[in-house]
Amino acid sequence: MPDDLWPAVHAARAALAADLTSLDEQQWAHPTLCGDWVVEEVVAHLTAAASTGTVRWLTSILAARFDADLHNQRRLAEHRGATPAETLDQFRSVITSTKAATRHTAAWLGEVIVHGQDIRRPLALPTTPPVEAVTEVARFFVSRNFTVASRSNTKGLRLEATDGPFESGAGPLVSGTTLALTMAMAGRAVYCDDLTGPGVPELRARCSS
Known part of the structure; x- marks a missing residue:
């Protein structure tokens, strides 16, 4: 990169x-x-x-x-x-x-x-990374499994960020902030609480497995 x-x-x-x-x-x-x-x-x-x-x-x-x-x-x-x-x-x-x-x-x-x-x-620390930086990570995560099974976690799902340009895939929709999407891709199931859409239950199950 x-x-x-x-x-x-x-x-x-x-x-x-x-x-x-x-x-x-x-x-x-x-x-x-x-x-x-x-x-x-x-x-x-x-x-x-x-x-x-x-x-x-x-x-x-x-x-x-x-x-x-x-x-x-x-x-x-x-x-x-x-x-x-x-x-x-x-x-x-x-x-x-x-x-x-x-x-x-x-x-x-x-x-x-x-x-x-x-x-x-x-x-409960309030700092949030810049959307621009998190977008680069989100794009990398959907492209491959590296240190986390991020690509596998999102296969067959449509991801759309509500605060930036990130979007990827096709299938049941999962939407939310770029950070919440990225953290869920990294397997942090708690961030699925911040997401909406019919694809969220599947993503949560993959994060929890």
């Missing part, structure tokens, strides 16, 4: 870092929408993603015998500080990084946007 998406990646990281600055100890340990990970673990994961180039990623995934969960846990532990403050400092240090395991820049923009909302929604 084009290198001109890197400024959007950097802006998304900076916005998340700003939100994290005001968190207390309890919030850092709060559950997120990302499986069993708490806030601090998601932040450490984002730092790891921004610190891992292709060679390092290949070495790590081979060492983990292609177990993505084990690979992620090892890299997370590597980039988690002794305290939440240290974890945040490490994340701040990679805000402007252009290091990535692949050249799919839209995927790494999606990594920050999706995980940012994994944190924000449970904590």
Whole structure:
């Protein structure tokens, strides 16, 4: 994907870092929408993603015998500080990084946007990523399964954003904000609550499976 998406990646990281600055100890340990990970673990994961180039990623995934969960846990532990403050400092240090395991820049923009909302929604933090940036992620997500089964989740459905130009597919309609559509494509079933249309029950079932 084009290198001109890197400024959007950097802006998304900076916005998340700003939100994290005001968190207390309890919030850092709060559950997120990302499986069993708490806030601090998601932040450490984002730092790891921004610190891992292709060679390092290949070495790590081979060492983990292609177990993505084990690979992620090892890299997370590597980039988690002794305290939440240290974890945040490490994340701040990679805000402007252009290091990535692949050249799919839209995927790494999606990594920050999706995980940012994994944190924000449970904590009721109001920051919303720019529609223009989320649109790039939505277009990438419907084009392929990458780190999430986004293309499979939307197969046979018509998606239409109510706040931007994104639209895709044919079939039962699912409409809502670009962010809600993108998060649902990423498997976050709670965002189906923000969507309308006859295709929502099918999308929710796919997110929950």
